[in-house]
Amino acid sequence: MDSPLNITLGARMSAYLVTPDDYRKQRKRINRRLYKLRHELGLITRDTKNYSTKEKTSKITGEDYERDSKYGLVYLLTAERDILYALEIKNLLEISNEKSSSYKTLMISKIKRALSNAVKVLELTQNDNDDLRKVELYVYAALIQGQLSVTKKQWSKALNAFSIAKCSLDYLYSQQSISNEGEDIEQQQFNKTLINELVDTLVDPSLNLAISQADTTFATTDLKSISRKHCHDNEVGVLGNVIKLIESKDPSFVSDISESVELIKEIDWRDHHAQLYNDEIAFKIMELSNNKQEWTSFNDPNQFDSIITSWTEILELHKLDTEKNQDDDDLEQVQHRAIFLTYLNYNLLFTRLKRDLLLIDQLASKKEIENNKDIIRLYNGIIIIVQELKDLPGVYNDDDLYTSLENLEKYYQSQKSIVIAESYQYNGQFGESLKIYNYIEEELLSSIDEEYYKTDFPFDVSTNQEINRFKQDLKTRLLQSHISAQFALSSRGTSQYVIENLTKFPNGDLENIINLSKTPKIEPILPKPVLFDVAFNYISYDLGRTKTTTTTKSPVVTESAEEEQGGKKRGGFFGMFGRS
Incomplete structure (x- = not known):
């Protein structure tokens, strides 16, 4: 089947x-x-x-x-x-x-x-033996039981049946790409679409109806948390076996998190507080917070991939939860969701930034000029991340944070410019390198003081102490570049050819021009073969003397006469010296 x-x-x-x-x-x-x-x-x-x-x-x-x-x-x-x-x-x-x-x-x-x-x-x-087929059959039976309970207004049974259906569908969705590797991509996509359609159009609306009609008071509005709690109610005994089956495979799909762990209720970001309405999101935030001391000390960029994945999963869950509650009229809840969204993006972007900085450190430690191109590309990505941080809702109104982020962007622009200057230096273009260092000092770091950053950043991606060290290092680089440029300019010397500039002569003895200790050897110079070009150099057309010429009227020559003259046979050498 x-x-x-x-x-x-x-x-x-x-x-x-x-x-x-x-x-x-x-x-x-x-x-x-x-x-x-x-x-x-x-x-x-x-x-x-x-x-x-x-x-x-x-x-x-x-x-x-x-x-x-x-x-x-x-x-x-x-x-x-x-x-x-x-x-x-x-x-x-x-x-x-x-x-x-x-x-x-x-x-x-x-x-x-x-x-x-x-x-x-x-x-x-x-x-x-096919557990997924058995789960699908239980989902089908649970949906029929739920429809019957809603029709008969048996809300506790409806809540239990649709909770079982939701937990089972979540489990089936997670198993599509794992267990169905033999199926084609279109079939897997159809299965996922079907599950999403059932959840969005049948299960979730029915759960909301059962919740609104039930006598029980719910501490959260998150349907996933509610379904995981009420799938164990055993109102419909025949459906309880599927919960045991899923629990034996992956308990996370049917476990009530709120009963086993004391979840956080709100988060703090800057001077803002946001209440959490989703138990699953709260649990994942707690897991990240508990491991914070461990992942803040990571030195390998690959270690940050799992952290970035965790933040991304939480962000997607929050977006999905917000979409399902977009018709909510509670302005306070809407504001809390907006603050939490900024909190998630803020942490995700800084985690990505830290990983890219570690990648730059890895490339820079190899001291290979070929890696500068990749380093510049990474710095461009970091600058884009900082710009995204500046565009987050609520950041612009926070003066200290916004100013610090602007300075952070300038700092990474300077770091990128230094890599470019080093590349010019490596190629012997010391003048261009010196111009870049001067630009950094005069334009970007002219206003550096002790309070360059007015707030601390996650992972300590940059601090005021680091900026002070950077300023001292820049002075050293500027001095070295100035010396190198001056030395390169003086070591160029004069040209070896006098004809290029009559006021300059080659360095050293005149032996580079002619050896006076030996008898000069005079040889003829082969001229360019010409026929009459040389003769024309001696022809003088007008020596500047003014002569009075008498203008005479030339006779009118008719057209027929011209034709006769043109038709006469010319004499001389190839017609060049004709008869007069």
């Missing part, structure tokens, strides 16, 4: 059932499939006389299921057919109230029959 949830609820989701007619068509499809399956297994009884003694479906046993899982599918499809009939009637009642009493009675009877068949499937699959 394939996934029970895909066969039933997955088929419903794919069919987009909205109207009573949609449910009727889906019920008929299930009925036709059920008929073919019963015919295949030989469960059809054609002799209807004394049918109760001759029908075969009720006589299916666990041995039949172990031999062929299709026997369990018969009961599962029968339960699905009955619940579809009940949902069809429910949609009809929402449209019209005619004969509402009789229709409601029929609806309850169909839900009861569906629950009976679902329980029968649970009995048949007790010895099934």
